[in-house]
Amino acid sequence: MADAVELTILMPCLNEAETLAICIGKAQGFLARTGIVGEVLIADNGSTDGSQAIAEAHGARVVDVPERGYGAALGAGIAAAQGRYVIMGDADDSYDFSRLDAFVAALRDGADLVMGNRFAGGIAPGAMPWHHRYIGNPVLSFVGRLLFRTPVRDFHCGLRGFSRAAVQGLTLRTMGMEFASEMVVKATLAQLDIREVPTALAKDGRSRPPHLRSFRDGWRHLRFLLLFSPRWLFLYPGVALLLMGLLVGGTLLHGPVRLGGVTFDIHTFLVAALCVIVGVQSIAFAIIGRRFASRYGFIPRSDQYDRLLEGLTLERILLVAVLLMVVGMTALVWGLAEWAARDYGPLNPSSTMRPVILAMTALVCGFQLMMSGFMSSMINIPIYERRLADAPEPDDHLQRRRSTDRT
Template sequence: MPCLNEALTLPDCLREARETIERLGVRGEILIADNGSTDGSQDIAEAAGARVVPVAQRGYGHALNAGIHAAKGRYIFMADADGSYDFRECGPLLETLRAGADIAMGNRFAGGIHPGAMPWKNRYIGNPVLSFLGRLFFKIPTRDFHCGLRGGSKRALTGLDLRTGGMEFASEMVIKASLSGLKMAESPVSLRPDGRDRPPHLRPWRDGWRHLRFMLLFNPRWLFMLPGLALLLGGFIGFAVLLRGPLEIGSITLDVHTLLYAAAAILCGFQAVAFAALSKVFVHEAGLAPKTSRMNKNPPFAGLTIERSIVVAVVLAALGLGLSFEAVHRWKQAAFGNLSPSEILRWAVPAVTCLVLSMQLTLAGFFVDMMRLRLRR
């Protein structure tokens, strides 16, 4: 149990956990991963026969991770120490692990949510949306992505090499388990209102965003790659059509103003694709990718090096400068006087686009190289 000043609810949680061990007839221990309690929670736990593991780094993920590595059992079950989960419901979860599952997840929507136990925005927006995205992005079979009552074999949990220290730890566990090919199963559990006399540590909007951000980091194609490729395609189509001259569609004429927006689409699209590549490289280099996943075995964008980026950037810069010189040459032919915007912008817009792309590609190459070099050290 991760614990931070839970003296009010901890005794009942300890009692339920002890009853569970005795009823199931297993050899087990109760471990409290204490995150710096100042209300005497440590003394309460030790008096009840629990083992207290102090965790200096604050955070839900840091506490759980420390507890997982300190645990001595073959199977590990975890839940908050606020009384919202009933440890006596661990029996079915243990059976799924004994039957061959690596990770056992509770499902609060199947087991029942007591009145007042979950805010409406979590129940009808946050959890359903994030669980749906987890199934969509990572093929995770569970219907309750963030249930706090869960378990797994110690071998599986420690093998995931979990890194995050906040609430996104819950997402990291199931995402890495799915990417690693671990078998996951779920069983119904209930959710009760917590017994605290203070606001919970959870902040629905902030922590929901942290979970979503973490999911997108692991699967950037939905946030960056696909939108970026769509923008690039649209921008290049606009260039191909409008560089030759205005396009008339009925009573509407598309001219250099539309060409300018096409250039913006190319630049934004390239930036989004670059962010997708940077996200993949970061996940790999930071050790967030599961050790057994394809991403870890085959480093993403291994061909994206600073040297190759510079070569392509030089070609783009040369093309941009060439187009710029042609635009200046045409201006010179007009004695540096007034020019038709429709004519000159067909040279200036692609010239500027190439020059900006050259700079973006150079910076992306340097940033990738910096991440790899810094993390190797």
């Protein structure tokens, strides 16, 4: 029977008694009008207003999801869906479930993920707060397109359709509102066929405030986007800081530099050294973060990145770290020699602080690389889980232990 179901219309639900029956009626009307073999599935997230009874009374199937959260409800609903395709949307009557034709057409045409675009389809007055419409959604959608090169222009549209098999293959993990971003990001990284269709957004029909919390959930979306992109979070800023620090530091290594009426001296040299230190650590974090994300399935593996990691062995990293420490110690000896040449008397900070800053920068960077190398290698340690069938029974193990103790 499940094999014959083509479409599941999935609605996450938490106390939507005011609008649930309307949404179910529109979804069933769409299935009847188009002749699609489908079902209406309600993923209930612990409603206390009788939403479950309303759904069942109107012919929808209900799956109870005890773990709270938007992502938890949708994840359980996708797992319980019987349809080959799933179209999900909020049960607050802000989306018109009677007009899903464009989604179904795109899915039948081979799309893996079909996103609704509210900005192309129209937003009714009062349907979206102004800071969501002109700040939150555009900014987060721009960040998503910049970081992941996704074609989606409305990153957080709640009405979307997808191939159930394709989305289940993404192994979505988040439990909150960021589930919407995770789906788009992982689908993009997996190079799935993603398309957009215009969809209209109406003012929701409930009298209570929405579950969405603008700043809290907006930050969760932004945090997710950054954590899933170690390049933009760590690598690019780190490379920029490192190059700037090396350029400025190399220019000021031999003495102050005057540009126009401004003199750059030891204080600027110190700032350049700090840029180098932070840049090296940021690049190390990018490598560790990417290795961790690839290892545990948060980000798809990359052949190019894997070849880079194969070259960055622990031994090579330690070699570079030791060389930096040697440079640091040499610079420190240089500074001591400068002090000794002045009979250990008063020093000129502009000249004598340079070798000391260079020495400390090289020593700190070397130590950072050494610790980062070990941390990266710890993540790469192979883990093998023994099957339960291979493990001894608890009683047998206890009996052997008692026999050993008596012996």
